[in-house]
Amino acid sequence: MKQFTRFFTLSIVMVFAISFMQAQSTVMTKAQVLGIESNGEVQTPVWIGSSSARDVLLEEGFDAETFPPDGWQVINTHPENNWFLGNPQNNPFSDIDPESVYSALCPWIAEDQDEWLITPEITPSGMMPLNLNFYLGISGPWLTGATVKVNISTDGGATWTELWDVIDYVDPEADWAWTMYTLNLDDYAGAPFHIAWQYIGNDGDLAALDGVSVKEGYD
Numbered sequence: 001m002k003q004f005t006r007f008f009t010l011s012i013v014m015v016f017a018i019s020f021m022q023a024q025s026t027v028m029t030k031a032q033v034l035g036i037e038s039n040g041e042v043q044t045p046v047w048i049g050s051s052s053a054r055d056v057l058l059e060e061g062f063d064a065e066t067f068p069p070d071g072w073q074v075i076n077t078h079p080e081n082n083w084f085l086g087n088p089q090n091n092p093f094s095d096i097d098p099e100s101v102y103s104a105l106c107p108w109i110a111e112d113q114d115e116w117l118i119t120p121e122i123t124p125s126g127m128m129p130l131n132l133n134f135y136l137g138i139s140g141p142w143l144t145g146a147t148v149k150v151n152i153s154t155d156g157g158a159t160w161t162e163l164w165d166v167i168d169y170v171d172p173e174a175d176w177a178w179t180m181y182t183l184n185l186d187d188y189a190g191a192p193f194h195i196a197w198q199y200i201g202n203d204g205d206l207a208a209l210d211g212v213s214v215k216e217g218y219d
Contacts, residue, residue: 026089027105029139029176029206054217057122062210063101071120073157081107082115083199088137088176093210096135096178103137103210106148106199113146117209118157118196127216130185132195136166137208140174143167146204151196152188160196180211189216 060069067085068074076082085102087093093100106115124130136148143166150164164183185193195214199207 026087026092027107027206029088029091054215055125055127056213056215057124058119058212058214060119060212061097061100062104063099067104068117073116073118075114075116075118077114078109078111081109081111081113083117088206088208091137091176091178091208093135093137093178093208097211100210103208104197105209106207108142108146108204108206110203112202113199113204115199116196119194119212119214121156121192121194122214123192124185124189124216126189128186128189129218130189130216131214132183132185133180133211133213133215134197134209135178135180135211137176137178137206137210138166138170139176139205140170140172142203142205143170143172146199146201146207148207148209149198149200150183151198152185153194153196154188154191157194157196176205178208178210185214 060072062069062085064070065085068083074083083104083106086105087103088105093103104117106113106117132150138148147165147167149162149166151160151162153160164181169181170179197209
């Protein structure tokens, strides 16, 4: 009888845990919260699949149950609104990659945010081209409030250099959608480095990251 009671209690706990995870797994964009969201079209609906690059230095889809992934770091400025695992409501990354379970999300709030998601150290061999590829989900209208930047560090994170700012690449009127970006890192092919996605600003919109890879050489 004790064994049955223990099993029953464990089952109830597991049901509540799964329900809680499911409740937390989808997050609304600002337009959805305000009730002005179109369904949003995925801008890059074809998943490129596994890379055949000569050398893949990093590949991350954020589909493990633990976050941040092994070797990654998170710097949280806001105690509750920072990078975590989940799915954008109505726009999950599984629309692009059917095998995707989660993405890395950073929600918005009308308060100061400076949230960092940092890769493990990446050590290139000197082979070129050296490219960073990633999908970013974001909308245009609230980029003046908060944006997402890509930074690089060659000294273990002591100092950072800005490589890219999404505000320069998204139509200010664009609905929330996933887009794939490729950044050339040939200037950094000679030494180890870290890459960081920085969500910074106040009163922006939901941002999502997935399909990250760093590849050197030609396919």
